Amino acid sequence: MNNIYMPYTAEIKEIIDESPDTRTFRLRFRDADRADRFEFKAGQFAEYSAFGDGETTFCIASSPTQKDFIECSFKVYGKVTQSLRRLNKGDTIGIRGPYGNWFPLEEFKRKNILFIAGGIGIAPVRCVINNVLDLRDEYKNITIIYGARSVSDLIYKQEIKEWKSRKDIKTVITVDPGGETASWDGEVGFVPAVLKKNAPESENTVVILCGPPVMIKFTMPVLTGLGFKDEFVYTTLENRMKCGLGKCGRCNIGNVYVCKDGPVFTYAEIKKLPQEF
Amino acid sequence: MDEKIISRDDLLKICQDVIEKGNTLLTPGAADYSVVKDVSKIDLDASALPSKISYKSYVFPRTEPVLYYKRSKNDVQLIDVNIDSKKIVILGAKPCDANSLNIMKHLFNWDYSDDFFNMRAKNFIVIGLMCSQFDEYCFCTSVGSSPVSEKGSDIFLIPLDANTYALKIITDKGKEFISPYNGHLKSGDENRSKRITENVKLPETAFDSSEVYEWLGENFESPKWEGVGNLCLSCAQCAFVCPVCHCFDIMDEDYSYTEGRRMKNWDGCQFGNFTLHASGHNPRDIQSKRYRQRVNHKFRYYVNKFGEILCTGCGRCSRGCPVSIDIKEIVSNCKNDQKELK
Numbered sequence: 001m002n003n004i005y006m007p008y009t010a011e012i013k014e015i016i017d018e019s020p021d022t023r024t025f026r027l028r029f030r031d032a033d034r035a036d037r038f039e040f041k042a043g044q045f046a047e048y049s050a051f052g053d054g055e056t057t058f059c060i061a062s063s064p065t066q067k068d069f070i071e072c073s074f075k076v077y078g079k080v081t082q083s084l085r086r087l088n089k090g091d092t093i094g095i096r097g098p099y100g101n102w103f104p105l106e107e108f109k110r111k112n113i114l115f116i117a118g119g120i121g122i123a124p125v126r127c128v129i130n131n132v133l134d135l136r137d138e139y140k141n142i143t144i145i146y147g148a149r150s151v152s153d154l155i156y157k158q159e160i161k162e163w164k165s166r167k168d169i170k171t172v173i174t175v176d177p178g179g180e181t182a183s184w185d186g187e188v189g190f191v192p193a194v195l196k197k198n199a200p201e202s203e204n205t206v207v208i209l210c211g212p213p214v215m216i217k218f219t220m221p222v223l224t225g226l227g228f229k230d231e232f233v234y235t236t237l238e239n240r241m242k243c244g245l246g247k248c249g250r251c252n253i254g255n256v257y258v259c260k261d262g263p264v265f266t267y268a269e270i271k272k273l274p275q276e277f
Numbered sequence: 278m279d280e281k282i283i284s285r286d287d288l289l290k291i292c293q294d295v296i297e298k299g300n301t302l303l304t305p306g307a308a309d310y311s312v313v314k315d316v317s318k319i320d321l322d323a324s325a326l327p328s329k330i331s332y333k334s335y336v337f338p339r340t341e342p343v344l345y346y347k348r349s350k351n352d353v354q355l356i357d358v359n360i361d362s363k364k365i366v367i368l369g370a371k372p373c374d375a376n377s378l379n380i381m382k383h384l385f386n387w388d389y390s391d392d393f394f395n396m397r398a399k400n401f402i403v404i405g406l407m408c409s410q411f412d413e414y415c416f417c418t419s420v421g422s423s424p425v426s427e428k429g430s431d432i433f434l435i436p437l438d439a440n441t442y443a444l445k446i447i448t449d450k451g452k453e454f455i456s457p458y459n460g461h462l463k464s465g466d467e468n469r470s471k472r473i474t475e476n477v478k479l480p481e482t483a484f485d486s487s488e489v490y491e492w493l494g495e496n497f498e499s500p501k502w503e504g505v506g507n508l509c510l511s512c513a514q515c516a517f518v519c520p521v522c523h524c525f526d527i528m529d530e531d532y533s534y535t536e537g538r539r540m541k542n543w544d545g546c547q548f549g550n551f552t553l554h555a556s557g558h559n560p561r562d563i564q565s566k567r568y569r570q571r572v573n574h575k576f577r578y579y580v581n582k583f584g585e586i587l588c589t590g591c592g593r594c595s596r597g598c599p600v601s602i603d604i605k606e607i608v609s610n611c612k613n614d615q616k617e618l619k
Contacts, residue, residue, distance in 0.1 A: 001392045003357055005343040005527065005541065011351075030352075051346045051353050052537055054529045056555075078555030092353040213558070239560060240552050242527045245389040248544070249524030250552050253560070254497075254573070255581045260388065274497045276570075277560045 004245055007049050007094030008034050013069060015089055018155035022120060023085060024061065024073040040064055042105060042128045043236065043264045046097030047244045048072060053083035057241045060098060061123040063130035073123040073155065099244040100263050103128050103234055108206050112141040114199065116219060118191050118211025122146055124236050125210050126156055142169040143200050147191040150179030172198045192218045202227035209235045220267060230268035237262050237277055253277045279446040280465040287461035288442060292316045292368060300364040303332055310367065321369045323436050324410040327591045331374045331520035332367055336397040342538040360396040369406040373417045373591035376429030377520035383583035384523055402454045405430030411480040414592030416605040419483045422590055425474040435470045443470035484609040486576060486586055492611045493577040505607060506565025508600050513545025515594035521587050546570050576608060
């Protein structure tokens with residue numbers, strides 16, 4: 001019998017405290033063979049277990065080009081994320097996956113890419129950024145716009161530094177008004193406004209946009225105004241999931257199962273969905 | 278069509294043999310399909326209404342472990358489960374129940390195969406029994422079935438008189454099951470059973486399912502959902518008594534400090550927290566949206582995905598509803614211009 005609900009165990013190799021409420025786990029499968037064979041594409045997600053408290057769904061936040069480990073980043077919110085936070089380096093979690101679709105990076109080749117992320121939405125975007133940077137020659141101009149509520153809420157601080165120091169990408173980091181510190185050298189303002197000032201030309205550019213619904217709601221009109229077409233704006237939907245396999249029945253939006261037909265959708269596709277997400 | 282005749286006594290002899298071989302035999306009663314221990318108590322009554330619940334739980338249990346875990350200092354050991362692959366014979370399945378596994382199997386095999394379902398479904402032998410009774414909640418004829426439908430049955434029985442049944446072998450599985458008992462079968466006369474099935478009184482067709490499908494596609498936003506949403510208590514009994522509702526939850530249950538199991542439990546789309554995000558956001562935050570999901574899932578989404586209606590017309594959800602919401606009435610009236618569905 002093939003048990004589709006059986007996870008693989010993985011060891012927490014490293015814990016990175018990204019912000020007061022967000023943590024990254026660097027994970028390696030305990031089974032060496034599984035570790036070697038595990039393959040995924042940027043944008044796919046997995047079900048992570050904290051045994052005793054259950055499973056929860058996040059994207060895989062590391063790049064598929066990184067073969068030694070996988071990473072997930074999570075904000076402590078509910079029962080399972082609280083349980084995950086209690087785990088220490090060397091402890092074991094469960095992973096099922098990868099599930100869902102991905103960003104069609106093949107189609108992005110020889111195009112400009114504009115990354116826009118807000119809050120924890122940076123996690124799936126960071127996976128694609130690192131994937132693209134590892135194959136830098138295949139893509140044209142790259143722009144990253146990332147916003148968080150405050151300086152302490154910014155995550156992946158070390159990587160941001162590296163992105164900022166690179167000459168071949170444009171990186172703009174912003175915090176909401178009031179979230180800046182005395183030494184803050186980035187932008188202050190909400191993502192839509194910062195986007196307006198820093199957007200590249202829309203010609204031959206694809207957009208990867210992830211963040212809280214309210215940010216997406218106000219960013220889309222700005223993108224449209226700048227000439228970006230809905231079918232070249234990619235985003236992810238995060239509905240509640242249990243199985244990740246298209247069975248448990250809660251992540252659907254109309255006919256679409258976010259776990260199987262998503263989580264990556266173009267804005268044009270999202271517009272066609274019933275407004276129930 | 279391979280049609281035979283079998284006497285009631287011979288049918289019970291087969292049942293006795295099924296039990297003696299260590300298999301499970303189920304027959305419907307007023308409450309549920311229960312395990313038969315004494316064949317003399319079997320009462321095959323074609324004129325009974327559907328039992329309160331179907332036999333869904335024998336293939337998709339209300340609660341079942343999908344794995345066991347043992348935590349040690351840093352490590353976790355995972356132990357797989359074994360599915361008891363005993364043969365289950367359903368004797369006298371209502372035609373509205375008989376097709377339920379065929380409808381559900383699409384979902385459980387869509388891309389990923391759920392062997393918890395498959396291993397059990399594989400061992401099911403469904404002996405359907407013509408149905409000669411219906412009440413105001415029955416609507417099998419509106420969803421492509423009927424009281425004499427053989428769909429989903431491996432073997433189908435039609436009562437000819439008090440002690441004789443016409444026995445039709447429908448599937449290869451049925452043929453294989455019955456072959457050791459061929460001595461009990463006499464050759465039948467199709468015309469005799471036809472006279473009976475043709476004269477069965479059918480529940481009136483309440484709606485045209487393709488019209489409902491169209492209406493749902495154009496009326497995602499409709500004031501009608503609000504009417505029924507205001508009535509519904511979100512108790513989800515409709516999902517639990519439904520022979521084809523299949524949504525579930527996965528959760529962990531510790532039974533000691535170091536050990537526990539991961540359970541797959543029935544869930545229902547009418548519960549408020551079914552789609553609730555950890556952040557507090559809920560895509561289906563009010564009852565009208567949840568009821569809309571239920572009707573759409575059954576009469577539109579499932580049809581789009583798998584080409585079948587996710588409903589057998591058994592009427593259990595309506596019969597058991599504490600606030601008398603009648604799904605047949607709701608979908609029949611969907612096109613009417615009254616403001617509310619009820």
